[in-house]
Amino acid sequence: MTERGAPTILEVEGLAKSFGGVTAVDDVRFSVAAGESVGLVGPNGAGKTTVFNCVCGQLRPDAGEVRFDGRPLGDLPTYRRARMGIGRTYQRLEVFPELTVRDHVLVAARAHLGGGHLWKDLLGRSATTAEERRVVGEVLGLVGLGHVADVPVAALGLGTCRLVELARALVAEPRLLLADEPSSGLDAHETRALAALLHQLQVERGMAVLLVEHDLGMVGAVVDRAIVMDLGRVVADGAFADVMAEPEVRQAYLGVR
Amino acid sequence: MEQLLGFAVPGVPYGCAYAIFAVGLVLTYQATGVFNFGYAAQAYVSAFVFGWLVQVHQAPVWLAFLVAVVALGPGLGIAMDRLLFRRIPPTHGLAKVVTGLSLLVGIPSLLPVVFGNQNLVGLPSIAFNPNTVYFHLFGLALAPINGVFLSSVVFTAAILVVLTVLLRATPLGLEMRAAVESRRLVQLEGVNADRVVSAAWALSGLMAGLAGVLLAPTQATLQSQAFLTLMVAAIAAAACAVLRSMSVAAAVGVLIGVVSLVAQGELPTGSVWYSAVLPALPFVVLFAALLVVPGLRALDDSRDPLASVDPPPPPVAASVRSPQLERVVRPAWWLLLLAFAVSMLTWMPRAWETVLDQGLAYGTVFLSITLITGLGGQLSLAQGTLAGVAAFTAALLALHVGVNFFVGALVGAAVAAAVAALLAVTSLRLRGLGLALMTLAAALLFDNAIFSQPALTGGTAGITLHRGWLGAVDFFDPNGHAFFVLALAVLAACAAGVRLVQRGTVGRELAALRGSEVGAAGIGINLAWQRVLVFALSGAVAGVGGALLAVQRASVAPGEFNYQLSLAMVVIVVTTGVRTVEGAIQAAFGFVVVQELLQYAPQRFSGLTFVLFAAGALSYAAHPEGIVELQKRRWTARVERIVLRHPPPPGALPVPAGFGEPVAGEQR
Structure with a gap:
């Protein structure tokens, strides 16, 4: 349980990761409550994406533990973590250029539900069901991609591709969404719309959001709490406005206390 | 000393x-x-x-x-x-x-x-x-x-x-x-x-x-x-x-x-x-190195920070055809198939029927490359070996146990699938070049340690198939068409299977994997399972094709399934189009027809088949969809523009207003 009374969905304890001789993350510990929206902020090279990669299982930490919903994730592969309810968008786009926007969301929905089997394909029973059409249509409508549903993502701009990643993550109804710089490539109007959407999802679906973002305006609009990292360590953790006023944070961001 | x-x-x-x-x-x-x-x-x-x-x-x-x-x-x-x-x-x-x-x-x-x-x-x-x-x-x-x-x-x-x-x-x-x-x-x-x-x-x-x-x-x-x-x-x-x-x-x-x-x-x-391990020693070393040395796991991963400026591969012709054109093209394919079948059963000269029969058998083997490379995005240099594994299994079961050759072929296809799956499991950490080398090492191990054993495979001459092994129908009858009917049915079944997989959930998941392994794992796709599945499937299809080739030749010999054949097969299929079912079939018929035509040319030109296909495969860098597929897309665009007066399908669909200009390949 967290201070707010909601159960803890993500716990990171003593996480450490080095690449060669460079320490990317050192003794990082924090927790996120179910339905809570938390900003993970800090200057470039602070170790934010490394933390995300350790939570998702794309990197194996040198030390420390990650628990999701009270369960230690250990060496669980990425796909198993995704099926447990950890959704993710990426700083560097990870879309599937040959698929249309609709197929992106559909393949994610089926991967989540485990509905894809070879025998079904071979018997020609892989056609999209009415329920799948409804769910996919709903998610595409939610992120505003309905009108480009049948366009291959190879033909889309960077900002739209970020929304495709978001829709792909949302269709699996994650309990925790890790959003890595989602506003990168979006203009001011699109960024505001995205911030509103993330806030809406958090409130309506009770989905926890862990947001890595350089646009502090967007972070302020979305999160309840901020964790500030610098040089691989957590330097502050608390309400967004309070944290941003702390001298260590000002030092990390602006070089002044 | x-x-x-x-x-x-x-x-x-x-x-x-x-x-x-x-x-x-x-x-x-x-x-x-x-x-x-x-x-x-x-x-x-x-x-x-x-x-x-x-x-x-x-x-x-x-x-x-x-x-x-x-x-x-x-x-x-x-x-x-x-x-x-x-x-x-x-x-x-x-x-x-x-x-x-x-x-x-x-x-x-x-x-x-x-x-x-x-x-x-x-x-x-x-x-x-x-x-x-x-x-x-x-x-x-x-x-x-x-x-x-x-x-x-x-x-x-x-x-x-x-x-x-x-x-x-x-x-x-x-x-x-x-x-x-x-x-x-x-x-x-x-x-x-x-x-x-x-x-x-x-x-x-x-x-x-x-x-x-x-x-x-x-x-x-x-x-x-x-x-x-x-x-x-x-x-x-x-x-x-x-x-x-x-x-x-x-x-x-x-x-x-x-x-x-x-x-x-x-x-x-x-x-x-002496007879099995020693000749295979360098390949055992290669196999072990690929398994043990971590640096070989991502040999061809690009470290170019500017790699993202390259565009994604173009779409295949079938995906840019308009519904009107599709209504013409689809019946045209069926008509062509019907004309082919009628010709084979009626007026086709015997020599050419044999050549085209061989094309049907090769087409089945080549479909395994469509599966593993076109769908799976991985390169296997052991498909000829897998075909040989199934053919020899069927022949040995018939020779020593008296099992019907076709039942043995099914067992052989299962064995080839198991070998392929085992290869996939042992090389789960490898991809790209590393995986290609691993499959090459496997092919060479089979060539030098297993296929070369005369006690097992009958030496250079191989094992001759007897008519009785194949049941009541005479597939060796020079005046009959039994083999043609069988080969056509098997190829059609395999092609339909590959198409269904391509269009189904597994096909979509493999397309996701080809696009981004990180993104695919992030939405819950089990990369390891998909890899093993596509390897096993391609092994089974290669095995079925190998058994067909054996029936067509009435023998199974090690030289017909060696690693050079595996290398050549990849080059041939890539030339015509590795991403489509018809690409594999066109490759097979192109291969056997060109080889047959060169029989009439002076002896120095006998190797020209490989030269022609290799020359075609050299265009793979510029046109990864294959030269036949490229021409099909161009002709599709021409027909759409001239006959149907449609704007040409550019390969990139129109982008709705408000989303900026397309930036294909940007940070992808």
């Missing part, structure tokens, strides 16, 4: 031959970022031209050396860079492998076409006389040091020192290493990267030429086959050095040569170790 040395000393020249090739592979990889499968072909060209000048035209050795090594070697290297490898985007590891394989398959077949069939025997050495014994090591009579030994050791050492100094201690070496990381980034720093990379290819070509001329006198008759086998063995040495250290590659190469010869001398000749 004297006896041991007596075996070890002749092993040194063999080891040096591996070492020279391994050093060349490492140099090319270090200086150009390409694992050059065509290296053996380059070496063979220089050796061939050297021998042709000396023996046919009685040119002095020094002049032949200048032409074949100093001029032709670097020239060929520069041509390969300018015309082929320079055009391949840094992220397209598969295209680099396919281009190298095309050169490996195409160049040796092209030489007889240009120079005629030449029998080059006993070529001269450029340095020491091979037949002269200069001294005895430690004065031991069993350890004579002859010219072959001296020239191998002296040249290997000299090459090693010169190349190490060049790469590590000269400004050009530094520029070469930087250009490997990112040619475009180096250009932004003001360096003429094209010149640097051309220099690297010229140097690599010079090395290949030198290796060819050095190795030529060690062969009684100059044959490309020996160069190919030598290079594949040298890959093991290069892999042990993680394609980084030339000295480690050379040391491992020499060690493999010496250990092979010592083991050959020490092991009892009748044992399995």
